[in-house]
Amino acid sequence: MKKAPELPTAVRNLRRIWEAKKVEMEFNQTEAAKELGWSQGAISHYLNAITELGTPAIVKLANFLNVDPVEIDPTIVSKLPNVHKINITMNSSDVTKSLEKVSYIRGDIDCIYVELDKDVVLEGPKKTRFIPSFLKDVTVRAKLCSQKQYTTNQLIAVRLKKEKRLRFYYKSNPPDPKTIHTLWAVMSLSYY
Numbered sequence: 001m002k003k004a005p006e007l008p009t010a011v012r013n014l015r016r017i018w019e020a021k022k023v024e025m026e027f028n029q030t031e032a033a034k035e036l037g038w039s040q041g042a043i044s045h046y047l048n049a050i051t052e053l054g055t056p057a058i059v060k061l062a063n064f065l066n067v068d069p070v071e072i073d074p075t076i077v078s079k080l081p082n083v084h085k086i087n088i089t090m091n092s093s094d095v096t097k098s099l100e101k102v103s104y105i106r107g108d109i110d111c112i113y114v115e116l117d118k119d120v121v122l123e124g125p126k127k128t129r130f131i132p133s134f135l136k137d138v139t140v141r142a143k144l145c146s147q148k149q150y151t152t153n154q155l156i157a158v159r160l161k162k163e164k165r166l167r168f169y170y171k172s173n174p175p176d177p178k179t180i181h182t183l184w185a186v187m188s189l190s191y192y
Helices: 009-024 029-036 040-047 055-065
Strands: 083-088 101-106 112-116 140-145 155-160 166-170 180-191
Touching: 009 040, 009 055, 029 040, 029 055, 083 112
Parallel strands: none
Antiparallel strands: 083 101, 112 140, 140 180, 155 166, 155 180
16 A cells, blocks of 8 residues: 655644644634635645645735744745844843844844843833843843934933943933943844
């Protein structure tokens, strides 16, 4: 008896995710097809590798299933526009040391990514914890770029002269410009 060919990795991953999500999200193929604008047969063809699972289908399914497309197809990053492999370059407690971490992001602005320590504070007249204590088991990363590239920010990240660590300020209440070594606009904070 001839052995059935092994399913492609993306199809195996899709099937695993599909089975978990259909219980969690309480849907069936017919309901999913309606939501996706496909026929129930089209979904069945993707799940059974009858129809090739291309990039547009993977992205549409990932959005429906609320997962990153990389979870379905780990090779998709190279096929998507504006997806970049980035290095997490430093940690907030010592921005002079380089980190060896990789992450995948979408975007077209040249940025740096900083992993924040739990004791980072928002500087100013009234210092406050930047990362709430209830997020103690969460990794927080800041996406930083130059002020010229991103001007709508509310926060700035600053390395002061003669210091290694990164400090955060409201843009409206910066430190004395004479004390600043480097200043970045904070584009976003990500919680992992």
